[in-house]
Amino acid sequence: MSEPLSPREARPWLTVIGIGEDGRAGLSPAASAALDAAEAVWGGRRHLALAEPLTAETHVWPSPIGDAYPAILARRGQPTCLLATGDPFHYGIGAEIARLVPPAEIRAYPQPSAFSLAAARLGWPLAETDCLTLHGRALTRIVPALQPGARLLVLSWDGTTPAAVASLLVERGFSRSRLTVLEAMGGPRERIISGEAAGFPQQDIDPLNTLAIEVVAEPGARVLPLATGLDDTFFENDGQLTKAEIRAVTLSALKPFAGALLWDVGAGAGSISIEWCLRHPANRALAIEARSERAERITRNAANLGVPERVSLIEGAAPTALAGLPVPDAIFVGGGVSHPGLLAACRAALHAGGRLVANAVTLEGEAALLAAFGETGGDLRRLSVAKASSVGGLTGWRQAMPVTQWAWTKP
The missing domain is CATH 3.30.950.10 (Tetrapyrrole methylase, C-terminal domain)
Structure with a gap:
């Protein structure tokens, strides 16, 4: 994509016009005058037909639409018009072009959105x-x-x-x-x-x-609860899954916020990545996973739970696979905690104020977390969950493996 234009004395030259199915008849006098004054007009075939008659040079949007941006930007200072459906700033071309052209150089004439x-x-x-x-x-x-x-x-x-x-x-x-x-x-x-x-x-x-x-939900409908800690059955998995109760605590420790990027290192089934993205529509996650069959499973889980475009898969082993990735706001390490240099690499990757949370169930992993806690501080806790299950003809508690969790915020 082209770079944004540098600031210059503000003078509107680009007009963005929303046009409806009623064509020219629905345009305001100002929008119609701007369309008549344009020397070049971009739009879909339907838009251009609705805007007839046109005397300007016309261009049909290419695919991808971004291929048209260099030619549009090259016309800076010359009367140019972009046509869109309804409100160009609601899932339309207006928001995209405003990232490239200073708003003071744009005149916009929206119509009611769909x-x-x-x-x-x-x-x-x-x-x-x-x-x-x-x-x-x-x-x-x-x-x-x-x-x-x-x-x-x-x-x-x-x-x-x-x-x-x-x-x-x-x-x-x-x-x-x-x-x-x-x-x-x-x-x-x-x-x-x-x-x-x-x-x-x-x-x-x-x-x-x-x-x-x-929306009408029948009994048993697959409704995604708004709380963290989705039932484990929502995730296709091979056992490498942060279980629901531990996942809920882990998400809380990660402290997600709107628009934040997570690295999910040793992502397993992708449950932490997926629930991170479910917290807000602008959240994104990079799921780092070394095993190809698990990587494929993460992709399926993300699609099934409605965040396929926001969980990106990085197939490879950490810490090598972390090189060159965008700087994260938070990192979760759910696998490979005891791998030499992994926690240090994650700490180094964070910006100031970034959050690192790591879980371990093995003695080796716990030793790595104890060492990190001793070196840099943070919060250390042990999480334990027991569930009632059948014991002969009676019921008793069955203890899951305890989880040691270390949480740290970069100074």
């Missing part, structure tokens, strides 16, 4: 509705939002998205959820289709559609 139009059609309060996009994103991205009674508005990738979402809902125990497809809102082709996820109408759907979901 979310606003859909809420108006349905009578839903937008402030109480989750707004998501599946445009260019994995379908399972909606999984964390599937909460009983929730209302979701989802930007579809194309005409196949509603049926794919309906199938996902049925598979996960939400078959009675109501889906409403709102096609080409605001224009002559507008159409609304509704039905339950089970038996959702099979018909051709316009690629330009927004999907509304009223």
